[in-house]
Amino acid sequence: MGEMRFELKPVDERPKRSFKKGSKYNPIIDRFLIEKHDLVKVEVKDKNVGYIRYYLNRLIISRGMKDRVKASVVDGGIYLEKIR
Numbered sequence: 001m002g003e004m005r006f007e008l009k010p011v012d013e014r015p016k017r018s019f020k021k022g023s024k025y026n027p028i029i030d031r032f033l034i035e036k037h038d039l040v041k042v043e044v045k046d047k048n049v050g051y052i053r054y055y056l057n058r059l060i061i062s063r064g065m066k067d068r069v070k071a072s073v074v075d076g077g078i079y080l081e082k083i084r
Contacts, residue, residue: 023055025052025055025056026059028044028056029056029060029063029065029069029080032069032082038081038084039079039080040079040080041077042071042078042079042080043077043078044078049076049077049078050073052071053071053073053078056071056078056080057070068082069083070083
């Protein structure tokens with residue numbers, strides 16, 4: 001086998017992970033923020049609840065709302081909660 005060629009380039013910092021801004025789950029978060037309720041159950045048909053919770057939390061983090069909103073799964077249901 002031949003020798004592998006590569007380069008190492010110095011950087012000041014690691015880039016932050018970014019997510020698509022056009023996510024189909026953004027409207028769920030947008031509507032929840034408009035609603036007056038502090039806790040809601042999210043129902044999405046034909047999707048794994050763990051996947052949806054993970055994706056909602058990733059969107060919450062990427063939108064800078066980690067201290068105000070969280071998504072969780074309890075007994076097979078997905079919940080969005082406003083943190084006070």
